[in-house]
Amino acid sequence: MHIRCYTCNTCIAAYTSHVATELRQGRRLADVLTECGLTNMCCRIAYTTDPLLYENTKAYGAVDTLVDDVGTRMFQEVKSVRTLSCTTGAVVEEIMPPTSPS
Helix, strand or coil: CCCECCCCCCECHHHHHHHHHHHHCCCCHHHHHHHHCCCCHHHHHHHHCCCCHHHHHHHHCCCCEECCCCCCEECCCCCCEEEECCCCCCEEEEECCCCCCC
């Protein structure tokens, strides 16, 4: 878990156990983050893009999850993988997974 938001330096790791408890009770992630005071988009991105988020949330089902009120969704299906340049931000490589025959 990230300890602080990289953009605004808000402490976000302090809410990990509270968020996990609330998610187990069936609450939406967006509502829990708002309740914790993590309302800045940079904090929400830092929280939801944690490398261990998959491990922490895989028990909650394989459904698409609405993250906030503006419609950001966390999709459970990988549609493509991109490699971005750290210096330019341009897409260096894009890999599309094979499609299964219908």
